[in-house]
Amino acid sequence: MKTVVESLRVAGPPAYAVNGFDVERIRADFPILRQKVRGKPLVFLDSAATSQKPQVVIEAISNYYETQNANIHRGVYYLSELATNAYEGARQKIKEFINANSIKEIVFVRGATEGINLVASSYGRKNIKAGDEIVISAMEHHSNIVPWQMLCEETGAKLRVIPINDDGELILEEYQKLLNKKTKLVAIVHISNSLGTINPIKRIVDIAHDSKVPVLVDGAQAMPHTKVDVKKLDCDFFVFSSHKIFGPTGVGVLYAKEALLEKMPPYQGGGDMIKSVTFEKTLYNDLPYRFEAGTPNIAGAIGLGKALDYVAGIGYENIAAHEKELLRHATEALSTIKSLRIIGTAKEKAAVISFVIDGIHPHDVGTILDRDGIAIRTGHHCTQPVMARFKVPATSRASLAFYNTKTEVDLLVKGLHHVIKLMS
């Protein structure tokens, strides 16, 4: 079956631009969304945890295993050449998608978490010493806190934290005050997974660069919602996970400026990251392979490439317009529930809504909604410092993607009324 985006390609003009955004046609590309769960149509509102996959991505992965499976970079035979071309083709697509200068700057990793760990371990150990400072923010995911804490423990460096206001926005004046001669890196999230806040990332990068401090951007939640251009952002490192942008799990990307990568020691040792090995000395491979030890997630990278094609086919303008309308509708509808409080009310916000309901634990909210086929996330969302900042143990979180509908939002609101009735 051809997907909407594929049929658009053969049809020629981009029909979304011509006909407007048709969410029902988009939904038809996602087989999982046709499912019933617990006898009810699935209402999937947990895309910030992981997004659903369109048929083209699923087919790209199975097609790889059915017709191309072989190890890459090593074989001289036909299948290995096919697999290598498909894998490297995906790298090329990613380079173009985020507008990197060269494929040397695109390192395949397991996901955003591994990308950050790679930078902390390689760049961090080489460049950060006792007394130095690393600046992060109060809204980071644990994966952009713990690797830096580990580095600080090892080196004697210090973690400094940009505070956030009651709306869940970074306090930029405080950020500026934190930067000083000891600051060696800023590591900051682009879009918060628990608050939905869209940070003014270009400004944050520029401010750091004014003090000659490099910046790592955690783009895990940015990629599914907004166009990222690493050249325009001028960030030094950018990480993201395939599974958040409609691709498979277990693969992601570290973008790093070539001049930085060139000077970084390898992260892991093993096959493929070398040019030659003797017991006396190993010569490391060229970029980006120096940072890709061992057999990678070949099918995953190919699936990610397909997911990026799919997103490009829909267009970020269409995605942004639809999600903005969903967010407006959801915020208005949820605000009619008196006992509900939204956590995260930034002016610039992605379609992620965290909330608490007086007297009802988020886990109960999630469990009761699940009986109606509604999937939301409950807990701390790997951002315990955010929970501490807002003095809540946990929140319920509905996170939306371009395949969600206003009807689904209405079902959530109806479900929440049901929860409140049951629990009161």
Ligand SMILES: Cc1ncc(COP(=O)(O)O)c(C=O)c1O
């Ligand atoms: C903002 C943010 N950063 C990093 C991560 C970690 O991503 P992964 O678990 O795919 O490595 C997540 C995952 O939820 C996230 O939301």
